[in-house]
Every structure is written in C-alpha cells, then in structure tokens.
Amino acid sequence: MGVDKFFYKSMFRSLFSDPCQVQFWDGEVARYGGEKSKFKIVFNESIPKIDFIKDPSLAFGEGYMAKKIDIEGNLQEVVQSLYNNTKSFLHHHDMYAKVINMISNNIKRSKDNVHYHYDIGNDFYKLWLDETMTYSCAYFKSPDDTLTQAQKNKVDHILNKLALKEGHTLLDIGCGWGELIITAAKKFKVKSTGITLSLEQFNKVKERIKIEGVNDLVEVRLVDYRELKDIKFDRVVSVGMVEHVGKEYLSEYFSTVNKLLKEDGLSLLHCITSVQEGTTNSWISKYIFPGGYIPAVKELLCHMSEEKLHLIDAESLRRHYGRTLECWARNFEDSLSEIKKTKDETFIRMWRLYLNSCAASFNCGNIDIHQFLFTKDVCNNLPWTREYMYK
Structure with a gap:
C-alpha cells in the first residue's frame, strides 16, 4: 500500500x-x-x-x-x-482556519474584488436568484414561502427595523441590484441612495429605477462608501457587504458609518458572522470572495463601542441563510443547461461546491448571520418594544 x-x-x-x-x-x-x-x-x-x-x-x-x-x-x-x-x-486544522487576513482592501483592491465576483454577468445571476435579484439571506416567515416571497420578507423586515418615515434619507452600502432602495422609496416615500462597486449591478439598478418610475426618490452611484463626502443620512443600511471589507478595515467601516449618520441616526448591519475572531476559509478566499473576511460578533461589537454607537437589537438569521442557499443550489442545478452555454465544467463545479458548502456551514452553525441595529446617539424616540419591527 x-x-x-x-x-x-x-x-x-x-x-x-x-x-x-x-x-x-x-x-x-x-x-x-x-x-x-x-x-x-x-x-x-x-x-x-x-x-x-x-x-x-x-x-x-x-x-x-x-x-x-x-x-x-x-x-x-x-x-x-x-x-x-x-x-x-x-x-x-483548517476547514475554517484561524488566519488573519492581512490583504489590504484599499479602494482599488476592493473594486477589483467586487468585480471578480459580482461582475460575472447579470444574466448568470438571473438564472438562479429569485425574481427580485436579491443575493443575500432571505427571511422565511412560513415554510411555504417561495424564495421570492422570503426575499421580499427580508427587505420588509429590514425597512421596518429602521423605523422609516416619509422624508427620511436612506443610504444602502452595497445595494446589489436595488431591491431594498426601490422598495424603501415606494413603501415609505424616503429618498434612497444606493452605492455599489459592481458596474453590472450599477447599470441594472439604473434600469430598474427608470422602469419603476422612482427617479425622484432613488439614485444609484458607482462609488466606494469611503469616497462619500459632505453628506449625511437619517438611515444607513448594509446587507452582505461588510464581509468584503477585510479585518483591518472594520474600524474604518464603522467610523465612516458614524460620519455618514445624522444626529439620532439609525443603522442596520446585516452580515455573516463567526464565533471566533480571525476565521476565514482558504478555498473561499482564493476562488469565491478574494479579500473576504468573516468577522466575529465580538469584533463588530467592539468596533461599535469604539465609535460610541449604541446597539439596540441583534438577531440571528442562521437557519434562514441555510434555506436560502439550498434554494439557490437547487435553482443553479435546474439552470445547468443554460449555464453550460457560457461556463465551463470547472466553473460549474466551483459554484456547486460554494453554494452547497455554505448551506452546510450555516445549517451546522459553523458560521452565522446577524442583523445588528444601532444608533448614533441615545435616540429615545424609537418604540419601547420590538413589536414595531413586525407590523
């Protein structure tokens, strides 16, 4: 032998x-x-x-x-x-190894990393995402919810948590294909700004804004959040973006959000989390999300504290992301005949492994996902209980 x-x-x-x-x-x-x-x-x-x-x-x-x-x-x-x-x-050993990510995610590198993953092509993502083109954890209020309904649930859940009022200004850092900012404008009449580093997403959001007829309330910008100057918002939200920031830039993220918030401003951070600090996965980092880093909950809370931001709510959606990924994996397999027209076998096996292994990771609790709601100041004008989040 x-x-x-x-x-x-x-x-x-x-x-x-x-x-x-x-x-x-x-x-x-x-x-x-x-x-x-x-x-x-x-x-x-x-x-x-x-x-x-x-x-x-x-x-x-x-x-x-x-x-x-x-x-x-x-x-x-x-x-x-x-x-x-x-x-x-x-x-x-190293299924999710304790490795400190020292890659410098400056603005140039961040743009390159986003381009690598998100600019594969809108046509590719459209094949296996839901009708809203939402590429983040859904929220299943019922076992019978379709993926599209669950993604709409998620957007509503976030917008309710933000206690939006007509006339508010909202910034979405990493706005994806625009579902959240368009929904916020249509349902709450808030002036919404989305920013992204993906040219494919930017062009699609511009198209959606025109189709939905919300040009007066919604704008999208192709810009890094660190490049925003001389502007403040009542609400700042970020969904599935901070995982791309990198360990050494987490402090800068919260510092920038603090500067972008008006007095009494409210922010929601929706992101993948880990139990232990300094975890990453070498295969995911090399082939799926270059420059990515999954922060520990305690890291995020420490950075909030350093900026004197007040945490008022935290919620785990771990099981919801497991189910979301299972839906994506099924949709991916159902679309193979179309995917094979533009992607080779190595690419297909890479994405199959990515979607299935991530579903497994969430279902096993190897990684988690949280929504953190925090304020710039004490902000005593919010409701006393969580009931308003489920109206």
Missing part, C-alpha cells in the same frame, strides 16, 4: 459523522461507519497527502473542481457530515 493511500485510509476512519464509502484511485472501495452508506467519495486520481495536511479545505476544493474527486450523493450532506464530526482533525 502506498504512503498516500495509507494516509487517506487512516484519515477517513474519523472524518465524517455518517457512514460512507471511499473509492480510491486504484478501484478499491472502503467502507467507514457502517454498512448503510449515506454517500460515496470517489478519487479519480491520487492527490498527494501533503496537500491535505497543509490545507485540507483548499485541497478538497481544488480536487473537486478539477474532477480529481467526485461525490456520489448529496454534496451538502457530505460537507455537513464533515462539520458535524467535531472529533475530526479538520476541526483542529
């Missing part, structure tokens, strides 16, 4: 929380955890053991992308089985 094969046979004895089979590159099949296997890992070729020892997340991800590894069964369940086995050596 070769050294690499001996290593893998030993590794798989305690890797998953569910029974499985592993087929090695020489055709041998080994069973682990019992007779009724839940899935099967197929090695189409040998991967040097040193690659897994150095970085198992990157080795598995690249192996799957290059078709050196195949999965027979549900890919999401495979990843969940990895995370659920807390005794696995991966929990003490």
